[in-house]
Amino acid sequence: MSVSKAKAPDLTAPSSTVPADERRQLSNFLCFAVYSANLAFGRAYKPILDKLGLTYTQYIALVALSEGDDLTVGALGEKLFLESNTLTPILKKLETTGYLQRRRDPADERQVRVSLLPAGRKLLDKIPAASVVDATGLGEDFPEVQKSVTKLRDNLLRATQGRSGRASADDDRKSGT
Amino acid sequence: MSVSKAKAPDLTAPSSTVPADERRQLSNFLCFAVYSANLAFGRAYKPILDKLGLTYTQYIALVALSEGDDLTVGALGEKLFLESNTLTPILKKLETTGYLQRRRDPADERQVRVSLLPAGRKLLDKIPAASVVDATGLGEDFPEVQKSVTKLRDNLLRATQGRSGRASADDDRKSGT
DNA sequence: TGCGATTTAATCGTATGCGATCTATATAGG
DNA sequence: CCTATATAGATCGCATACGATTAAATCGCA
Numbered sequence: 001m002s003v004s005k006a007k008a009p010d011l012t013a014p015s016s017t018v019p020a021d022e023r024r025q026l027s028n029f030l031c032f033a034v035y036s037a038n039l040a041f042g043r044a045y046k047p048i049l050d051k052l053g054l055t056y057t058q059y060i061a062l063v064a065l066s067e068g069d070d071l072t073v074g075a076l077g078e079k080l081f082l083e084s085n086t087l088t089p090i091l092k093k094l095e096t097t098g099y100l101q102r103r104r105d106p107a108d109e110r111q112v113r114v115s116l117l118p119a120g121r122k123l124l125d126k127i128p129a130a131s132v133v134d135a136t137g138l139g140e141d142f143p144e145v146q147k148s149v150t151k152l153r154d155n156l157l158r159a160t161q162g163r164s165g166r167a168s169a170d171d172d173r174k175s176g177t
Numbered sequence: 178m179s180v181s182k183a184k185a186p187d188l189t190a191p192s193s194t195v196p197a198d199e200r201r202q203l204s205n206f207l208c209f210a211v212y213s214a215n216l217a218f219g220r221a222y223k224p225i226l227d228k229l230g231l232t233y234t235q236y237i238a239l240v241a242l243s244e245g246d247d248l249t250v251g252a253l254g255e256k257l258f259l260e261s262n263t264l265t266p267i268l269k270k271l272e273t274t275g276y277l278q279r280r281r282d283p284a285d286e287r288q289v290r291v292s293l294l295p296a297g298r299k300l301l302d303k304i305p306a307a308s309v310v311d312a313t314g315l316g317e318d319f320p321e322v323q324k325s326v327t328k329l330r331d332n333l334l335r336a337t338q339g340r341s342g343r344a345s346a347d348d349d350r351k352s353g354t
Numbered sequence: 355t356g357c358g359a360t361t362t363a364a365t366c367g368t369a370t371g372c373g374a375t376c377t378a379t380a381t382a383g384g
Numbered sequence: 385c386c387t388a389t390a391t392a393g394a395t396c397g398c399a400t401a402c403g404a405t406t407a408a409a410t411c412g413c414a
Binding site (some may be wrong): 042043073085087111119139 | 387
């Protein structure tokens with residue numbers, strides 16, 4: 001917990017002459033903006049994913065696998081910022097639907113390697129994410145907002161000392177794009 | 178924060194010379210940035226809220242009530258972008274812990290009015306949200322990011338036609354009832 | 355006035371997230 | 385070689401989110 005930077009703007013803590021009750025507004029909470037934006041994304045994706053019988057979490061799990069296959073559950077969890085207790089049931093379901101494969105690593109039977117199957121790849125190509133991009137209404141600001149939010153996430157995780165996800169350091173190869 | 182403002186490489190950009198697999202990277206997904214930032218916020222708040230025996234959702238519910246009391250479940254839901262099926266159990270729990278009060282509106286027995294109790298107000302004053310603000314590491318960019326994300330949320334909800342929340346622009350219509 | 359349509363919460367079932375714990379496997383030391 | 389420790393997933397329990405449905409109250413309108 002570092003020093004508060006020069007200006008700790010709004011949100012919650014500006015020492016001001018107004019009573020706490022009035023400073024403490026949801027509209028000043030970045031965490032609430034993110035929380036509610038996440039709900040909004042879920043609702044925007046729902047009609048699309050429903051048609052394919054996928055949930056949002058299943059979807060991002062498939063996307064993560066499409067860019068790096070044969071990951072262990074732990075490695076996949078680092079990409080997604082999720083633990084095995086969350087991932088295991090999701091991966092099992094995606095396995096039964098035939099989108100991916102789970103295998104114990106022969107070299108280390110503790111690990112489970114997860115691979116996308118052709119059906120999974122095919123499915124991803126069917127998802128018209130463009131419509132959701134459109135729905136963001138951000139236009140050319142899209143990349144900038146994405147970058148800010150990603151940075152926000154990384155800062156928060158760093159400050160929280162990877163309390164529940166060790167995901168520190170190296171995984172962050174700057175989203176160069 | 179004005180950074181490269183080139184083009185929107187976004188996430189789904191259809192026209193490109195690269196294969197779909199390579200464009201489809203989590204690092205290009207704004208929805209994933211928001212999703213994971215939300216998880217990160219939850220982890221940042223957890224140690225603070227745990228000490229007070231609150232969950233994050235309970236916390237924002239109390240905050241919402243602190244800025245406008247005696248709301249119906251529906252009105253509170255509009256503020257929080259949640260439905261009664263999510264709110265009811267949360268409010269019941271906050272009632273049993275003595276932080277708020279739930280009463281059927283005598284004028285319309287269908288509605289339940291929710292009010293913060295002194296214990297709830299007192300609790301809110303104890304929450305050191307400043308440390309989380311600090312953990313965002315955004316410094317002076319904080320308000321800007323908050324604004325962008327809020328706008329993003331509102332755009333998404335509008336595009337989704339308030340599928341589950343009619344909360345759009347003028348809620349007055351609603352509360353005016 | 356009477357009754358179906360509408361509204362508001364609440365209930366139910368499913369799918370996450372996550373802390374705590376358990377199991378199986380691998381590794382280190384003696 | 386054999387056990388103590390560590391590691392990776394999986395299991396369990398609790399707390400959201402949310403679609404679908406239900407129950408109760410109110411409203412609309414002939």
